[in-house]
Amino acid sequence: MSTSIVAKGLKNDGVSSRSGSHGKSHYGTHIFLTVMAIMWLIPLGWALFTALRSKEDTDKYGYFSFGGAFNFDNFVQAWTQGGFPRYFMNSLIITVPTIVLVLLFSSMMAFAVSRVSWKFNITLLIMFTAGNLLPPQVLATPLFEMFKLTPLPYWFSDSGSLLNTYFSVIIANTAFQIGFCTFVLSNYMKALSTDLTEAALVDGAGIWRQYRSIIMPLCKPAIAALATLELIFIYNDYFWPLLFIQSGDRLPVTTAINNLQGTFLSNYNLLAAGATITVIPTLIIYLVLQRQFVEGLTLGSSKG
């Protein structure tokens, strides 16, 4: 690293050193951070505040008042009227298989490119990494037409094609996310000692056993981090369902909330409640799996 040279140079001519201003108080920092934190919380806080009040009260006292009652009636109404159970189910149907497929394929790919020396390793890895960096709109049109022109029996898909099925979204998300996970996992696997598989090889373990019994168990932290990250990514995916799914009752939550604006018309209290309901799963994941999520985010950037 070039930085170590910088460090040496600094230490060498560090004769005229005056003591740094250590132990200074952080009042200014705290004031700034507190102001920023309040500003950061205002949009969400406002949505929650609006959601907790009834439309009658806000009409009577105005949106900017504390008059009237605070309760969860809007949440109950939005939940049933907005069709949230259906949408959450759809999110689950799309998210879970996608995560499983992404992690299965990307771990196999990462294993092959990082643990077996092979001529095309780097080419493949570049292709996978680049694929994930493309804006999805670049491939949206041909993918849409490909899915539209894929004939499927009507007992399987009522559109007679891949359009308007959960599969279309699962396929697109899987293909798009494999690249990122392969990149992260291959870096992680490369860092594992070669002695591990060397010994197994001598012991007669085949490739699959090396992958399944030696490398994968060691990758558990990375897999956990990526699973959490992908859970959020795919739950939050708005674009692919918007493109492929026409039937409102098959949309996942994230894409469906846009339609709530039409359903709830100008009842902002209900809309706010709907928006808040959508935040809840992500907040739960955040609270429970914060460490994995942050790890997943930083794993992707730790290598540059």
Added chain:
Amino acid sequence: MSRTTDLSHPSPAGAPRSGRRRSAPGTNRKVRRLSTRDKVVLAFMVGIPTLIQLAFVWIPTVLSVFLSFTRWNGLALSDIRAAGLANYSYVFNDSPAFWPAVQHNILWLVFLAVIATPLGLLLAVLLDQKIRGSKIYQSIFFVPVMLSLALIGIIWQLFYQKDNGLLNFLLGTAGTPQAVDWFGNSDVNIWAALVAATWRHAGYVMILYLAGLKGVDASLKEAAALDGANGRQTFFRIVFPAMAPINIVIVVITIIESLRAFDVVWVINKGTNGLELISALVITYLIGEGQSIGIGSAFAVILLVISLVPITIYLSRTFRKEKF
């Protein structure tokens, strides 16, 4: 990684369980010979993901390029007609939305690069100090990163509304003729959308830089302090350059986020009336009335060509050092 010793010395009991013959225990360790079965297994492990990646990412990308030189209504494949450069000519000369979209994409990039990213860096630097409540601040700034951009659009819509939004109330204009419709007025809505995008982007940058700052050798900072450098000098001359790998990632993320920007504007008004973006135009021409696959694809190709710049920079930096 900690090497687990029990794995480098697998127990002999493990081998017979696999039910496979030991393939030449005396094989030279240097020459790793793969059995036929291993080769088949590897072919599957590489083949399936590669096929998926080719079929659903790269072949569609190439088809976008192909379709941009054709005229097609998107109905039957036999309707595809060659169009030469007609779609590009339309896009550059006649499309009313193209140049505004380019301007907005550039504005998006500049705003993220000049406001959102430095703000995230500032938050990271402040929170990296050992100050009380650092974790609480981090959690607050990080919440928007967990939210989808579509939801962010809706949450900010509640905040920005003309008559019932909090912002106009705080400005004292709610309910008066001076009240601004922040997402509706084409003069200001791009800025309003950018503030919403910043809300998320800054937190993202913050978390990446927090990880980066932890990776900077503490002795570097001490050495600089001993040398009489003040906090600002230490940061800009020592810490920031030491984070070069993260900086590249942040630059690439910022550029790509600004090219990918889509969800927020689509939620607000489907990327029209002051919120045109190239990505939104692709989709407008795909699913809008008077489907014109060729023109939509031309927009997609322009987006592709621009995206290839940061992607190439990133890939060449990342894979340059690697030798297999």
